[in-house]
Amino acid sequence: MSQQIINSVSASQLQTGRDNFKVGDGVKVYTKVREGDKERVQIFAGIVISRKGSGIAENFTVRRISYGEGVERVFPVHSPRIEKVVVDRESVPMKARLFYLRSRLGKKATKVKEKGYTAKEAK
């Protein structure tokens, strides 16, 4: 009963169309950035390495290599500051959390290609 009430409060806060990406996908996150009175869109592109939580409290982490340095950013899935999330590349990872990418260097660190991966499965 309590959970139903909590869900009814957060239901109106949930954004639609935020289930189009999953762990392992290469994504572009379009975030609205406020500078003074102006608002512009900033893109953060990388690989989704984790998606955790549920409902309004769900978060996802995007990792990218920026100037040779690994950068991770955590976004709330239902944040109104995210305009959209575009999937560039799909993959079928063997794990739910891709934290092993943190210890990878070079070209390997920017790609998720797992055993059992075929282009067909990705679609």
Added chain:
Amino acid sequence: MKLQLIGKKIGMTQIYDENNNIVPVTLVQVGPCPVIQVKTVETDGYNAVQIAFGPQKEQRLSKAEAGHFKKAGIAAHSELGEIRFDVAPELKVGDVLTVARFESGQLVDVIGTTKGRGFQGVVKRWNMDGQPDSHGHMMHRRVGSIGMRQTPGHVFKGKKMPGHMGQVRRTVQNLQVVKIDEEQNLLLIKGSFPGANGDLVIVRHAKKAK
């Protein structure tokens, strides 16, 4: 008119405010609280109204309580509370106090009963440091010295020691009401306050708010 109503803590969640910032909120179902008795200086020596909360089967009440509700002409409720006033309020028996008496953005105090922790040692109960774990120490989480010598010759009153922790009435002041849901009798209050989910709490207009 500063009111205090009885409610039930539902649980915590988060919502986005108008600046798209995440605000942690605690949900509390407040009222509806019908007035079942009005006390005045003439009749009782002080000004107050008695309110009820939580519909209940009449068979679950004692005959005295059931008779009390019957006299007021109000269906049986499980909880009773009293709001005291300096001057006699314009309330009469049968008036129903709801969340509509609160405003979004205003400050409230919430009174609850903290979660019971049972018998706890001094490290958890009073945040003492305890003694080192290694290098030959054998008093890891114990209280240490509790006093001096022949002078003063006794342990001071109020010395922090192990004992029962939690399950005491606590008030958190000046919490902000973020939103009101009149349909579900809900108050969304910023931050947290004592008590387990489902516990009874008292929500009142903040006493010290400017």
